[in-house]
Amino acid sequence: NAGVTQTPKFRVLKTGQSMTLLCAQDMNHEYMYWYRQDPGMGLRLIHYSVGEGTTAKGEVPDGYNVSRLKKQNFLLGLESAAPSQTSVYFCASRTFSEQFFGPGTRLTVL
Amino acid sequence: AQSVTQLDSQVPVFEEAPVELRCNYSSSVSVYLFWYVQYPNQGLQLLLKYLSGSTLVKGINGFEAEFNKSQTSFHLRKPSVHISDTAEYFCAVSETGGFKTIFGAGTRLFVKA
Numbered sequence: 347n348a349g350v351t352q353t354p355k356f357r358v359l360k361t362g363q364s365m366t367l368l369c370a371q372d373m374n375h376e377y378m379y380w381y382r383q384d385p386g387m388g389l390r391l392i393h394y395s396v397g398e399g400t401t402a403k404g405e406v407p408d409g410y411n412v413s414r415l416k417k418q419n420f421l422l423g424l425e426s427a428a429p430s431q432t433s434v435y436f437c438a439s440r441t442f443s444e445q446f447f448g449p450g451t452r453l454t455v456l
Numbered sequence: 457a458q459s460v461t462q463l464d465s466q467v468p469v470f471e472e473a474p475v476e477l478r479c480n481y482s483s484s485v486s487v488y489l490f491w492y493v494q495y496p497n498q499g500l501q502l503l504l505k506y507l508s509g510s511t512l513v514k515g516i517n518g519f520e521a522e523f524n525k526s527q528t529s530f531h532l533r534k535p536s537v538h539i540s541d542t543a544e545y546f547c548a549v550s551e552t553g554g555f556k557t558i559f560g561a562g563t564r565l566f567v568k569a
Contacts, residue, residue: 350499377555386465388546388559389500396555404556436499443488443507445557447499 348372352437352448359427359455367422367451369437377440378420379404380412382433383450389436395420427455458483458549462560470568471539477532477563479547489530490548490557491521500546506530517541542567 353368369378376397381389391404393412401412409431411423420439424431432455438445463478481487488507492500504515511523521532530547544564550557 379557381559386561388460388561390559391556394555402555438500440557443505444490444502445492445500447492447501449499450497 350437350439350446350448352435352451354451355449356452357454359424359453361428361455363427364423364425365427365453366424367435367437367453369420369422369448370418371420371437371439371446372418373439373446374417375439375441375446376417378414379438379440379445380410380420380422381436381438382406383436384433392422392435427453429455431455458487458551458558460547460549460558460560462545462547462563464563465561466564466566468566468568469537472536474535475533475537475541475565477545477547477565479530479532479560481528481530481547481549483528483549483551486552487549488552489521489523490550491515491519491530491532492546492548492559493517494544494546494562496543503532503545537565537567539567539569541565 350371379394380392395401395414398417413421435451437448461480490505491503494500506523514520544562547560
């Protein structure tokens with residue numbers, strides 16, 4: 347059981363470039379989440395999904411898009427990266443009472 | 457809507473001393489409460505959770521927390537900390553039956569020898 351995995355672990359982008367972060371879980375969870383973590387701000391919800399084919403906006407969705415084509419995968423896209431998107435990104439999946447987090451992706455936008 | 461306030465951004469403490477990390481929340485509906493721990497360069501992992509029942513909840517690594525509904529608090533305690541407890545701790549709340557979890561800003565626990 348790998349749990350929640352994230353790809354890549356690190357990435358450096360230039361302003362305006364695009365990229366996709368991949369999250370995969372092998373626990374058959376319906377709910378999946380993308381958060382960003384910035385110093386002193388805790389985790390802020392970007393987008394989430396309550397099942398295959400469904401997505402919804404969280405607290406800070408601007409500049410990001412997501413897709414959940416398969417139950418086990420949740421993709422986070424940045425179409426035109428900005429320095430304000432420099433952050434650590436965490437994916438999580440959830441049972442009714444607990445979230446399971448991936449190891450994170452550290453993204454720097456220059 | 458819910459919110460979570462962690463009252464201390466940093467807590468330095470000597471090894472084997474007791475520690476309390478404070479968390480207050482606000483919500484107009486019933487909630488589940490959580491504490492997560494994040495070690496350097498890792499994701500978050502669950503320390504303990506309150507869903508219902510006994511207000512004193514025991515978690516992993518000797519931590520416990522008490523749910524106080526009248527004071528809307530969920531403080532985390534450990535009677536004797538170790539160097540290995542150095543990490544960032546996050547309090548979180550979710551509406552019962554809801555989809556989202558709201559996290560506090562985190563408390564950095566630094567255990568000194």
